[in-house]
Amino acid sequence: MVENQEYEQHSQKLAKGLKWNNEDSLCVVNGFALEGSFNNLVSNPHNDVRWKKFNKRLKKYKKVDVDDVKDILTADDPKKEDSNIYSKYTLQTVIYDALSGTLEVAFTQKFGDDFPEKPVFIKVK
Known part of the structure; x- marks a missing residue:
């Protein structure tokens, strides 16, 4: 456990150019997605494609296990x-x-x- 760690709040916005349609889920694709962070999702085509694939695939489910x-x-x-x-x-x-x-x-x-x-x-x- 890391002491004095600041945790991101769910109300933070995504970086410009990113969209996530699944509000009760989290996706990690070797990049930073929050506004104010170094954005290597949109600028890296490989990460951008994976981000969009996850978003599309997850959208098909109402609830996932x-x-x-x-x-x-x-x-x-x-x-x-x-x-x-x-x-x-x-x-x-x-x-x-x-x-x-x-x-x-x-x-x-x-x-x-x-x-x-x-x-x-x-x-x-």
Whole structure:
């Protein structure tokens, strides 16, 4: 635990150029999304595409559980070049369920023809 940490409030605005349609969820795509932060989501096409994919995929659900999140994260075919959420470059995927306090992780090798079509998740906690 970090002492004297300032936590972001839900009322903070997103950086200019970003839109998020799912007010009860959080998405992290290797970038900063809040107004006033260094914005490498809109300026980085790779991050921008992933942000929009997550937003679109999550919008289809009224309520999500861990299995839904796994489906959202692994919907891309890792063998296709345009896969950029789950791809041959994915090293790990971590899912934390705040309601149950569970943490699941999947590790994958970086390259190779035997890259798994779907990762195998291990319950850590």
